[in-house]
Amino acid sequence: MSVSSGDSDMDNPRSSLGPDLMDEDQSLIPSARDVVHSMLNGIKDDKDKLLLTSNVFCLLQHVQSQVFKNEACINAIAAAVSEVSRLEDKQEKDVSVPPHIPKEQAKKWVHLYYESYQFEGFRIPLEKSFLLSFPDLLEIRHVSLDATSTLIYYSVLLQGILMDPDNTVQRGGIVRSIYRTSIGLVDSWLDQIKNTPEDLFAAFLMISMALEGCNSELSWKIFGHACSIARALGYFSLDGDPKGPDGHIGPPQESSQHRNEVERNRMRFEFWHLLRTDCLFRLSFGKPALLPEGSWAVNLPDPSITGVDDASTHFIQIHFLASMRLTLVVLKYLGWVKAESDQNAATYDSWLDDLITEVEAILADWNVEELMSNTKNLIDTWFCADILFTSYRIIIVLSQAKSCNRDSYHLPRHTVDLARKSLKVFQSLMGSTVRSFWGIR
Incomplete structure (x- = not known):
């Protein structure tokens, strides 16, 4: 597209x-x-x-x-x-002294991250050997580590912790400490942020971490920087030349002609993640569009990124395809809201019903609930759960937007059932593993 x-x-x-x-x-x-x-x-x-x-x-x-x-x-x-x-x-x-993380334990968690994450999308822009040296470097007083690399290190460490099957380590305090340390670094990082792949990757990580910590305003601020960096690096013009409001070609961006197809696919994958995040902020928090229609020219990527269909990435690919279809539904709805159409109530409600049918078709096409029951690891389970939760939320928003429901003192039964179903699925997921953390603040 x-x-x-x-x-x-x-x-x-x-x-x-x-x-x-x-x-x-x-x-x-x-x-x-x-x-x-x-x-x-x-x-x-x-x-x-x-x-x-x-x-x-x-x-x-x-x-x-x-x-x-x-x-x-x-x-x-x-x-x-x-x-x-x-x-x-x-x-x-x-707020006490952060728990000490033994160096060998930290290196183990870095190893776990690299062993568990083999997908070519969102490839970390730092060498594994450099991140493995971080626990030692942190102990050397005269060594100054930049905020960008430090944020990436702590994010990798956090994900490695959550992937660790060893339950003997009491990790709740460590998780909270890493979160607080990372959030504490954000201001100094933003003061020196540059248009580099490393800063874009750090932005991706911190957008998610801030949202998971219920700090939507900070996440939104970082998202704005991520969009600016991505545009400067050529992410917005991978498959064409976006034009300005006057119809002229926009300011030159970094050329993507020298990149091979795998690299271009990876960038497409990351761009569409940005677009999905833009829709999240618009739909859930009422923010303005930072990626409006016409400001980019990017096709959908080959979801395998490399062109090689690896069984280990099937759930990531399904998540991407389903998420993008859901994003396109949300874009239709947000476009209608922005246009402030004067359609009559019956026509409007019928159109919303069509959008709801699209979302239900996405769930049916992949049979997401059954798919989730067949996952072999926690990461793939959460990929499926994210499709479910996102679909349910969109259906609830679309249903509530219908004129016949908007001013009612009673929520539609279907939306109440979906909300309860979401809570039950979440409760089941959290109860199925001892490695669940209820909040990180």
Whole structure:
């Protein structure tokens, strides 16, 4: 798929702020606004208020009539917010010296990462030997390690920990420590970030880590930098020349002509991951598009990347293909929302039903639930689970967007069933392994 030109806000990610609930309270029904402010007033820390605003109350706007006029829902949310307030002081007291990680243990986890991850997409831009030397280098006081390499090292270490079948090591504290250390490095990293493959890879890692830590604003900020770097490195013009809003060819980017097809496929794979992430921020957090239609010209890659169909990467390939089909559905919906079509309610609802049918067809084509039951390792299981959760979430959003459901005081039964099913699947996955960590903050 290639498209032509449009403009973007990517050049200044710090200024591309999406709608914030605190700035858009007028969209809430009056009683909802009072409830939200009452809950947030109990939170002392401004960062925690921002986290709740962007990760909880922003999403509840989609179902505000069903939530903020239901006493049981209000009480449940208030109890959760009170728990956050209670944990504020506890976390301040619990910030202790990070647990020591023996050098040989750290090297084992780096080895595990490289042994477990053989896919050509998202190939790490640092040599394995360099990362294996990191535990030793960290102990040498006069050696200064750059923030980019350090972030990549800690991310590799974290993934190696989660892949380790050895349950004798108490890893909960180590996981939290790595997360806090990595987040603490972000500001210094962003101050010196450059348009390099290493910084782009670090950005990919930190977008995910910040989201997993419920820090959507930081993740969004890093995502803006990732888009700028990718464009400078030629990711947006792999299969054509994006044009500006005036119809002229955009500013020159790094040429991709010298790259072989495997390298171009890898870059296509990474670009489409960026596009999927852009849709995530737009759909879930109300952010503006950083990859608008016309600002890029990139075909879908061969999902094997190398052209060799390796059985060990089948689930990654299925995840990519299913995710991209889901992304295209979301792009249709977001395009309609942006256009503010004046179609009548019946036509609009029928069109949304067609989109829901597309999502259901994606689940059926790969029989994802059965596929998940046949996985041989935890990574492949989570690839399947991600397809399920993403599909369910899109169906819920599309169903709730229908005019016949938008102002109802009752959620559609189908969406309630899907939400409960998602929770049950997640509960089952977390209960099936002792290597599950409930949060990393």
